[in-house]
Amino acid sequence: MKERIVFKYLAIIACCCLVACSQDPSSNENFIGEVSGNISFDNRMSHISDFEVRAYAYRSQQWHTTPVNSVPVSSDGSYTMKLPKGDYIFSLFNTQQNGPEFYYEFQHQFPCKTYELRLQDHYSDVLFANEFFYCEPEPKFVPENGALPGINFDIHDTGKISGQISQAGGNAFTQVTIKAFACKTNHNQSTIQTLGKYDMSLSAQARPDADGHYTICCLPKGDYLIKVETDQPEYITFFYDNVYFKDQAKIITIDSGNDWNINLMVSLGTTITGQIKSEDTPNSPIKDVLVSAVMTSTNYVIGKPFPSDANGNYIIYGLPKQHYILHANAEQTNYQSCYYNTKYHINDADAFEIVNTTPLNMNFDLQKQGQLVATIVDKETNTDIKNNQIYVKIYKSSDLNLVKTIQSNNGVIIAYLDEGNYKAEVITNGTPYASIYYSNENALHHADDIPIFNGKVNDTVKFKLQRGGSIRGHVIGQNCNDPDHSEDLHNYTVIAYSKSNPSRTYQDTTGIFGVYQIDGMAEGNDYIVKVQTDHSSYIPEYYKQTYFQDSATVIDVDYDNITSNINFDLECGRQIYGKITNDTDNSPISGITVKATHLTKNIVLSATTDNNGLYVITGIPSGYEYSVPSAYEYVISADTSDQSFVSADYENVIQFEQTEKQVEVNFSLKKMSKICGNVTCPSRHHFDYCFENIRPGIYDLILIDEKNEEITKYDVIDLSPNLELENFDFDL
Secondary structure: OHHHHHHHHHHHHHHHHHHHHHOOOOOOHHHEEEEEEEEEOOOOOOOHHHEEEEEEEEEOOEEOOOOOEEEEOOOOOEEEEEEEOEEEEEEEEEOOOOOOEEEOOOOOOOOOEEEEEEEEEOOOOOEEEEEEEEEOOOOEEEOOOOEEOOOOEEOOOOEEEEEEEEEOOOOEOOOEEEEEEEEEEOOOHHHHHHHOOEEEEEEEEEOOOOOOEEEEEEEOOEEEEEEEEEOOOOEOOEEOOOEOOHHHOOOEEEOOOOEEEOOEEEOEOEEEEEEEEEOOOOOOEOOOOEEEEEEOOOOEEEOEEEOOOOOOEEEEEEEOOOEEEEEEEOOOOOEOOEEOOOEOOHHHOOOEEOOOOOOEEOOEEEOEOEEEEEEEEEOOOOOEOOOOOOEEEEEEOOOOOEEEEEEOEOOEEEEEEOOEEEEEEEEOOOOOEOOEEOOOEOOHHHOOOEEEOOOOEEOOOEEEEOEOEEEEEEEEEEEOOEEEEEEEOOOOEEEEEEOOEEEEEEEEEOOHHHEEEEEEEOOEEEEEEEEEOOOOOEOOEEOOOEOOHHHOOOEEEOOOOEEOOOOEEEOEOEEEEEEEEEOOOOOEOOOOEEEEEEOOOOOEEEEEOOOOOEEEEEEEOOOOOOOOOOOOOEEEEEEOOOOOEOOEEOOOOEOOOOOOOEEEOOEEEOEOEEEEEEEEOOOOOEEEEEEEEEOOEEEEEEEEOOOOOEEEEEEEEEEOOOOEEOOOOEEO
């Protein structure tokens, strides 16, 4: 009964909380605080009443994108706002021109400004570590039943852009929006290739008056791109100064209090219309084809394209006087994409020039893609193989790039392809059949070409599969702990691959009594077989009793036949064991990888330390296993990747004596260093940082801004092991 009462009261409390949280600022007066302040402005602004003050809720280190409350600013620059108790971020927003938005304590710059702190090698400039900081506005606390005065905004000395919009004849033009985009320049080449030279975010916009005059006021300092977008798509969309793509646009830099006068002239562009029809079926329209006008000088798509409708009609608006090529993208259809006049490569495309605003009509006749209809059959019986676990990969013959992968549908492969030559690979994993390259080749570049012609069906291809060959054997070995007895091995991986096609591997795991059988292998006479013995007492071995591929005995595999008695009698390897400890307190270190690397042979064996810092590397060949013994030498290292210790190499090379079974190698590791400090934003909000696991060396600590320009740095920081440096602070 008591439990029910407790739950009842908890439910009542929860409901009350939900009701309280759901109320707007004016519906819960007992918990309302009052926020007030003043806006300082100069006479260069149009109307202070165009502004409102906004409050964004700030919870769990995040602030919501929709304001909780907003109030207009009075003509004298004052405002008062009521808010429930809580943390808020405050901003001043120009409603008349949809921006800019000034955040409290960020009056003359944009918030969320990105800074990067880099720790790099002093001599080579190689980056060791970095961290990004986002200087957001500082949240302010509104107390319960209390006041929060002094949330003031000073927007003196902001920038302004004004001018007049006209047409070519000099008449004012009003059906247009002028947009100011805050932009930052990308410096990383891969970012430029993906996103372009500039990142843009809309800061403010304006419409002209009846005389074509416009003003975008109160812009914070920074770089801007000005874009003109007309209401009618027939007019040309452009950036200042008369360019059509943002990466070529002229940047407007706003400094404190400076004004720009920019007059802009809009022009009527050319419209291209046309119909897209099927060449194979005359007068049959094609829907959902997007025709783009590509400017030949820049390869940029220009104008406002729309996909073809149900009647095959397409339209492109607002093209300036330039040279172009037209491209029809038919990826959403079974037709082949092409350039105007049915050209399939950009170098062959027919260019044309727009010299006036007279509309153009340019029709496309598209060819249906070619169709591959192939069957998958048993080579011996010529019957269909209806196993849907079979896949066909189709590659371009010219560059061997993968085009598409098709799953078998009851033994049939159907693929729509552009005209050209292709190669095919049949993947049969999980079936009794052997994978092949068409037609029955062991390497992709040797495979036969499959020709595809537009509008035609190639149904002559048959993927003829044979039941794969098999190899079978058993794996045995001495009991390494008791040499007088032997035992069967199980759960060991046996791998086979052809020397002529090593990328395609086959494998099986030994079962009880060490027996294995690898099936589905393509026919060949150069197969290499190996037993993997990772982390066991046995040495990995190639057939026949050798430890290296170049001396392995190759075996033959025939279709639908078993090559038997590919057996392995494994040798017991030697061991390297030891303990890894912290050099400061001798405590054990877990998770450290210890490697034994042969000086001349391609042998690397490893083990990881346990919770007690102990490790054992097993299955190490010593060289004495050969009929002609040759002692092996190993370098031992402690690899501390992702650990807070400095990697180390054992001072001596390890070589086993002929009767020696074990060697002990211990490591005492030093801790890596770390550098800590904080970065303080203009709002006085600060971030703590700590670069840990730093290798010994000489470093520079550099703070850069989003323009990739250095702000300040600490240079020549000499780090030796076990150092913890603090108070490397940056004040923005």
